[in-house]
Amino acid sequence: MASTSAKPIFTPRVTSPPSSSSSFRSSFLPFLNTNTSSISLKLSHNSPSQSQVITNILKTLESPNTSISKSRDLDLSAVSSTSKPTILVSEKLGEGGLDVLRSFGNVDCSYNLSPEELCSKISLCDALIVRSGTKVTRQVFEASKGRLKVVGRAGVGIDNVDLQAATEFGCLVVNAPTANTIAAAEHAIALLAAMARNVAQADASMKDGKWQRNKYVGVSLVGKTLAVMGFGKVGSEVARRAKGLGMHVVAHDPYAPADRARAIGVDLVSFDQAISTADFISLHMPLTPATDKMFNEETFAKMKKGVRIINVARGGVIDEDALVKALDAGVVAQAALDVFTEEPPPKDSRLVQHENVTVTPHLGASTKEAQEGVAIEIAEAVVGALRGELSATAVNAPMVPPEVLSELAPFVVLAEKLGRLAVQLVAGGSGIKSVKVVYRSARDPDDLDTRLLRAMITKGIIEPISNSIINLVNADFTAKEKGLRISEERVVIDSSPEYPVDSIQVQISNMESKFESALLETREISIEGKVKDGIPHLTCVGSFSVDVSLEGNLILCRQVDQPGMIGRVGNILGEHNVNVSFMSVGRTVRRTKAIMAIGVDEEPDKESLNKIGEVPAIEEFVFLKL
Ligand SMILES: NC(=O)c1ccc[n+]([C@@H]2O[C@H](COP(=O)([O-])OP(=O)(O)OC[C@H]3O[C@@H](n4cnc5c(N)ncnc54)[C@H](O)[C@@H]3O)[C@@H](O)[C@H]2O)c1
């Protein structure tokens, strides 16, 4: 199964050193969906450079076992049934979303899996879709043995997914951040009103045969102060609705823009101000290490006596034992909770059983409308990721808009090839500590999003010298882990702003080179490339200008600049049946030293390389795999 599934683009599984075609495929992540038997390309624009790149891909990937289709949208017919990815759905998902998934892959809906069952299934799955009930732990990523490419969270909160582990394993995590906002906000308002008027308690009492009108006298909302803690999507919708109920609303959120609050008529205030002035406090922040148990004994003590708390965010933001104490002491008059530290909470939970507490079993997102919306939102995000498109809702990878991707496509290929070349020029490549990338462009530096390019340079540098598999998700993490510092410089040049980048230069500091001529006077290994007609070209090695397209393999020679050198080396290669695809000579000063760059289709054997080395005028040479 693993070998026949469509190769998702985020995690190209390439063993080092990759062949040129696999390298090309894996570099061209965002547009190319490949598997062992078919390839399908997605064109998003008609730009000449991109069609050139695609022509190039077609050429590069041509093989007797490869069928290629070219379409404006992903051509699903090109993906044979045996190569369909497998998507495990571990919690109930709306039918609309399942339909989207089924039209793309094999869908396995297995609900209520134990952690062990999940771990044993996961190595057969390319994607996993969860809600809040499935813990996607490090063990899950380990058990997947590299097959799991994307985890889709059908909802907002991703605290049940080990993001660090996902990133380390190069697995993309996407969520569905918008479709359940209104449902959650409506549930918060429902709990607010139900709590204030004792609806749940009165209902239970009547069903118990009682008629207790005096016991269930409530409190009014109008004119009361509501503190919205966490003024994001749900928080601001709650604020809007509470204003409609005649409440005075303040909000606390260290990251919320003041103009959004102003537009809704809400004052942004400090944490202490919010909790000490509010009659009602509604929680809407994510559960993170910073918000874990942020409502605790100390904070309850600062609240107005008789405050009422609503939590539709995450149980973990409240210290539940401290809340029970505050309820017992009357500091907190009532609480309405949809979420709990442990879900489901223990049956004998004092919090759940407390008479002043109203509870629902994590129903915030559970409306028909929200569940259908979330299902479709997550299914589309997961399918997009499996196709290799970057998701707009990626949680652990940069979000690169499609138009930026389209423009950068040929430069992505160039970036990886430059990284791959640069590392091969280092003598003993594994000690690289510092890489500088210089992007020359006519555009304003602020308009150049280099994250994708940097990731591909990192990939090119690290993959040939390690077992790591690098993609956009884990590039920065892996570089950091390996102690590799990648700095970037953007230089504005006088050129056409039509293309995002004019040239990319990769410099490696403090390393000896296998090819001395690749060193600048400042002793950095330096190579530079450009995209010409959609094809990546090597344009500079050290301080020598060359111009060779980065296809196949490359021999770089430094020789005394004299007639007949091209012929002599060409003859040696010809005698050994190595096809030369191109040659370029670059020199600094006439008749002194020159660099010859020779593109070869095959890898020359030792004998032919030795013969090249024996040519008297050749001072040094290196064979490089692209
Ligand atoms: N009960 C449910 O079924 C349900 C449904 C939807 C969302 N949620 C939960 O609600 C929460 C909010 O969801 P959202 O869609 O509004 O997310 P969001 O990202 O749009 O908003 C969260 C806000 O919290 C703010 N925040 C972060 N740290 C904070 C802090 N220390 N103090 C105050 N504010 C802080 C952020 O700046 C952000 O504005 C999430 O935890 C989510 O999982 C629960």
Ligand SMILES: O=C(O)[C@H](O)COP(=O)(O)O
């Ligand atoms: O974070 C969320 O989106 C909500 O908590 C919804 O969770 P659920 O998908 O488990 O209902």
